[in-house]
Amino acid sequence: MKYYSTNGKAPEADLHKAVVKGLAEDRGLYMPEHIKPLPKEFFDNIDTLSFQEIAYTVADAFFGKDVEAESLKKIVYDTLAFDCPIVKVEDNIYSLELFHGPTLAFKDVGARFMARLLQYFIRQESNEQVNVLVATSGDTGSAVANGFLGVDGIHVYVLYPKGKVSKIQECQFTTLGKNITAIEVDGVFDDCQSLVKSAFMDEELNKHMKLTSANSINVARFLPQSFYYFYAYAQAVKKMKEEGKNQDVVMCVPSGNFGNICSALFGQKMGLPIKRFIAANNANDIFYNYLQTGKYEPKASKQTIANAMDVGDPSNFARIYDLYKGDHSEVCKHISGATYTDEAIAVTMRQCFSATGYILDPHGACGYQALKDGLKDNEIGIFCETAHPAKFKETVEGIIESEVAIPERLAEFMKGTKQSIELSKEFADFKSYLMKQ
Numbered sequence: 001m002k003y004y005s006t007n008g009k010a011p012e013a014d015l016h017k018a019v020v021k022g023l024a025e026d027r028g029l030y031m032p033e034h035i036k037p038l039p040k041e042f043f044d045n046i047d048t049l050s051f052q053e054i055a056y057t058v059a060d061a062f063f064g065k066d067v068e069a070e071s072l073k074k075i076v077y078d079t080l081a082f083d084c085p086i087v088k089v090e091d092n093i094y095s096l097e098l099f100h101g102p103t104l105a106f107k108d109v110g111a112r113f114m115a116r117l118l119q120y121f122i123r124q125e126s127n128e129q130v131n132v133l134v135a136t137s138g139d140t141g142s143a144v145a146n147g148f149l150g151v152d153g154i155h156v157y158v159l160y161p162k163g164k165v166s167k168i169q170e171c172q173f174t175t176l177g178k179n180i181t182a183i184e185v186d187g188v189f190d191d192c193q194s195l196v197k198s199a200f201m202d203e204e205l206n207k208h209m210k211l212t213s214a215n216s217i218n219v220a221r222f223l224p225q226s227f228y229y230f231y232a233y234a235q236a237v238k239k240m241k242e243e244g245k246n247q248d249v250v251m252c253v254p255s256g257n258f259g260n261i262c263s264a265l266f267g268q269k270m271g272l273p274i275k276r277f278i279a280a281n282n283a284n285d286i287f288y289n290y291l292q293t294g295k296y297e298p299k300a301s302k303q304t305i306a307n308a309m310d311v312g313d314p315s316n317f318a319r320i321y322d323l324y325k326g327d328h329s330e331v332c333k334h335i336s337g338a339t340y341t342d343e344a345i346a347v348t349m350r351q352c353f354s355a356t357g358y359i360l361d362p363h364g365a366c367g368y369q370a371l372k373d374g375l376k377d378n379e380i381g382i383f384c385e386t387a388h389p390a391k392f393k394e395t396v397e398g399i400i401e402s403e404v405a406i407p408e409r410l411a412e413f414m415k416g417t418k419q420s421i422e423l424s425k426e427f428a429d430f431k432s433y434l435m436k437q
């Protein structure tokens with residue numbers, strides 16, 4: 001499979017190059033040249049298949065020409081070492097719980113898949129170690145670090161702003177050891193990001209060591225997110241059969257950079273019978289406004305309690321735009337929008353908890369509310385619960401006025417010993433540190 005750039009000014013890449021480079025030379029996002037429809041029989045029998053079986057079929061459609069079958073199967077099966085169940089919250093509304101992975105958020109799926117695919121390509125090429133540099137304001141760092149943890153041939157450097165990530169987030173990437181090094185930068189997130197960018201551009205450093213990124217825009221992190229939409233659909237079919245219902249399935253995705261929802265749209269192109277999508281936003285309403293006006297106007301991001309969605313210029317908008325050939329009415333045919341203030345999110349969390357006992361995290365709350373507001377007759381709605389509420393323990397407890405239990409695997413992280421390297425925000429310091437590795 002070839003991958004082209006959404007900016008149209010870079011040469012096409014094969015999968016290997018698209019994965020190692022992440023971003024195309026013209027700074028566009030890679031898109032697969034074909035999106036292969038899956039046969040009708042697959043969808044007719046999907047409720048009889050396991051998560052891994054479903055995911056392997058989807059993975060094969062994207063990567064089957066570029067990755068040897070047994071290896072691809074192993075990558076898929078190793079990635080999905082945890083379940084993504086749909087859980088009934090109330091009549092016709094289900095939560096797709098994407099928080100059962102190691103860092104309790106959906107980014108685990110993409111990060112784990114990418115780590116294993118990168119390892120596959122490295123092994124084919126040489127035995128040289130590859131170094132992944134990632135700047136994080138919190139969640140990306142933990143998903144990437146845990147995705148790569150213990151993967152041979154790869155070393156990960158996580159750069160994060162000192163004192164500016166939560167304790168829970170920090171321990172998810174500073175306590176791992178092995179092939180993960182946490183670098184605490186005396187600065188803000190943007191300083192971390194610019195250190196990483198400077199490192200990729202530094203010739204001497206790139207001669208000294210092989211560097212790559214693990215951006216969320218990487219096709220190997222982005223496409224695997226489609227797996228759980230197929231599986232969610234399969235589970236919905238099963239539930240409807242049990243209840244003797246036959247409804248249309250609506251998928252609602254709390255969105256920030258729009259990678260997650262975009263992978264769901266790819267699924268629909270492959271034939272997944274999702275009737276329509278809702279992109280649920282917090283107060284960052286750039287996409288919502290685009291749907292209303294047809295104009296895409298990026299803004300500075302606003303800080304909210306659903307902070308993983310505080311994005312003012314969603315990077316995957318370019319992919320959605322490309323998918324529908326820039327046709328605004330086509331986009332609107334498939335996706336509708338919703339936007340919620342922090343106050344509205346808090347009201348939703350409280351109401352849902354008191355009416356159903358289900359504890360939403362602030363991101364999932366946007367998704368749940370968008371279904372409450374937009375679900376029609378004869379529709380069954382599934383929203384993504386993108387993170388476990390315990391990840392935002394203080395916020396959630398303050399809102400629902402009840403305790404949120406910390407899952408065992410999160411508690412484990414918190415017991416570990418923090419190990420980190422402290423550096424200034426000067427590139428010279430970062431470079432001299434890396435040159436010694």
Ligand SMILES: *Cc1c(COP(=O)(O)O)cnc(C)c1O
Binds near residue numbers: 106
């Ligand atoms: C990253 C993230 C999102 C947003 O996902 P996108 O793919 O960027 O739209 C939503 N919720 C949580 C908890 C996240 O970590």
